[in-house]
Amino acid sequence: MSLSARLADATDAVGGLCGDAVVDRADALRGLAHDDVLDLARLAGELSRLVGALGAVVSSELGHRIQTDAVFRRVALGGDQGGRFASELLRDLTRADDDTVRAWEVVGEAIAPRTSLQGEALPCRHEAVAEAVLGASIPVAHAAIVARGISRVAFAAGAEELAAVETTLVDYAGSLTTRQLGKLVRQLPDRNDPDGAAPREEQLRARSSVTIRELPNGLTRLTADLHPEAAGFVRSALDAQTAPRRVAFAAASTETASSDDILADTRPLAQKRVDALTTMARDFLAHDPGRLAGTAVTMLVTVGLDELRTGLGVAHIAGIDEPISATTARRLAADAELVPVVIGGEGEVLDLGRGSRLFTEAQRRAMVVRDGGCIWPGCSAPPAWCEAAHLAPWFPHGRTDLDNGALMCAGHHRRFDHDGWALRRHDGIPYLIPPPWLDPLQAPRRAGRVPALAA
Incomplete structure (x- = not known):
């Protein structure tokens, strides 16, 4: 079914649901069966994706006509020269917000048909994105993130590699939020930056800082901007102290607390981290022999066997998005309090069958x-x-x-x-x-x- 036909069907379904009045609309919804309400929720999602796809297609066509059709420029923009930009025209026609219009423009350019200098038809720039958008399987905002990310590394990778990465990103785009997908796209330079992770890591180290300031209300503000290695240690320690399965006494004091008083700690995570940080500092002071070195926590650092041998490439600290250089991983691997996870070509298979109820x-x-x-x-x-x-x-x-x-x-x-x-x-x-x-x-x-x- 074509995009226009699917959009027409969805529009008819919404229009036929109820009358024009808001009261009628609410009454109609409350009278529906449970399955019908669930179907409407699915329909709302598909309709939103269809509208995004339509916006991208229309944006592409507007841009094409503005560039190639003088009559259209006079009608739409008020003259052959000057007048409004295509994006401004699109905003005026649709009353959509700036972020939406920009996403339409990016995706419209990515999925627009192309021709060679000889007039031959060429595939669009991002075929996987086009298929997903026109099939209404991903939101246009997600498609824009993918298209921008692929374009930023296009100079450093081959067509086949870019196509494979694009397909993977599109596959994930339907399950992630825009923020999560954006974090994912930011990993692309790690695969294609010829200088590797080391220069970026040094820049992050130079920008790292911890500041302590006493506030007028009596609190002390601790602000930390940490490079990946430091963040790995701190996050590992804080996560160990604030895992959801830890418990706290709900009674006023331990003298009156019983087993019935032990409840899950429902405080906000930010408050739990205050206690965690206090505990970590107290434990360090209690066991510090007076030296200014050492490590108090265990981290997992994943590094490939070749990277560990050569010191070239990147490694990853569990729970930290920013990679570290393989050279740093080699240094950390010598620490007795750190668990290096070395990945070989075949990988390791652990299989205890039914010999154990719990995972080791x-x-x-x-x-x-x-x-x-x-x-x-x-x-x-x-x-x-x-x-x-x-x-x-x-x-x-x-x-x-x-x-x-x-x-x-x-x-x-x-x-x-x-x-x-x-x-x-x-x-x-x-x-x-x-x-x-x-x-x-x-x-x-x-x-x-x-x-x-x-x-």
């Missing part, structure tokens, strides 16, 4: 390397906050091995077990299968981090 520490570390944190789309819970979940329940037939395990935060672990979700892996990539009550078609949703872009 070694298996959890392997999951940290593979999953990077909670595998649920859009969830940013770090490994320290996650549980090793059995995909097929251990009782009666589930195995306690890597293929039957995944990292999930407590909330998503509960959803997975109780709401009827499933998980399958295809070529090592996890896909969540929604329950029929949520999606009658049970279309797979890509999950987990992006190993193709994190290396």
Whole structure:
């Protein structure tokens, strides 16, 4: 079905739902069956994506006519020269906000048909983006992020590599927020920057700082801008102290507290981190022998075997987006308090079958390397906050091995077990299968981090 036909169907469905009055509209919705309300929510999402696709197509056509058609310029812009820009015309015609118009323009340029100097038809610049946008499978704002990211590294990579990265990003775009997708796109220079991570790492070190200021209200403000290595140590320590499964006494004092008084700590994370930082500092002062060196926490640093041998390339600290250089990873690997995870060509397979009910520490570390944190789309819970979940329940037939395990935060672990979700892996990539009550078609949703872009 064409884009215009799908848009017409969606419009008819919305228009036929109820009358013009807001009261009638509310009454009509409240009278619908549960399944019909769920269908309307799905329709709203598709209609939003269809409108974005239409905006991109129209933006492309407006730009083309403004550049090539003098009659259209006179009609639309008020003359052959001067007048309004295409973006200003689009804003006036649609009353859309600036960010939306810019996204339409970026995507419209990315999916517009092209011709060679000889007049031959050429593919559009971003075929995977075009297919996803015109098929209304991803929002146009996500498509714009992908198109901009690919364009920034186009000078440093071949066409086949760029096409593969674009396909991967489009595959993830339907499951992530714009902010999460933007973070993902920022990893692209790590694969294509000929100077590697070391120069960027030194720049971040030079810009790092910690400031302490006493405020008039009696509080002391600690502001820290940390380079990746420092952030790795601090995040690992804070995550260990503030994991959701830790408990706190709800009673006024430990003298009157009983087992019934032990409740989950429901304070905001920012407040928990204050106690965590205080505990870390107190523990350091209690055990400091007077030297100005040493390390008090354990981190996971993932580095390829070739990178570890040569010192060239990048490595990653678990829970930290910014990579470090392989040279820094080699230095850190000599620290007894750090666990280096070396990835060889074949990788390591851990399989304890049904010999153990719980995953071992070694298996959890392997999951940290593979999953990077909670595998649920859009969830940013770090490994320290996650549980090793059995995909097929251990009782009666589930195995306690890597293929039957995944990292999930407590909330998503509960959803997975109780709401009827499933998980399958295809070529090592996890896909969540929604329950029929949520999606009658049970279309797979890509999950987990992006190993193709994190290396």
